[in-house]
Amino acid sequence: MTGRAFVVGAHIPNGGTFMAYHLGRILQLDFGFRGVAVAVGGEAADHGVFAYDPPFPSIGVAEMEATITDDDLLIANPSFSPFFFGLKCRGRKVMYVQDFKTFSLLDCRFDLYVSVSEVVRRFLSCTWGIDTAV
Secondary structure, X not given: OOOEEEEEOOOOOOHHHHHHHHHHHHHHHHHOOEEEEEEOOOOOOOOOOOOOOOOOOEEEHHHHHHHOOOOOEEEXXXXXXXXXXXXXXXXXEEEEEOOOOOOOOOOOXXXXXXXXXXXXXXXXXXXXXXXOEO
């Protein structure tokens, strides 16, 4: 195995976090990472909204921050920017930005940002000075 793919909020029942779960899923199934869900509020995979295949084990934010290594990857949506994972966590950090209305603070210390569209890409460039791929 390569390392772990920590997915922040992977089991929160909304589309953005489900998309982040799928990035972790791809990393696990195709690239040898072990997927790990990082719970931010006690959420669990059995909420009945989405099916998780494969299911990821779940840990809390403090445990993730204490155990993440340089071989690991962190996936987080911009709504989790108030946690300041970019400054606090080791490893590589990827943020997938699907919208520009769901956050007012952006953690600008991630290694890679990916935008869902050209509109979001332009917003991040103009507002935060961050260039992203679409």
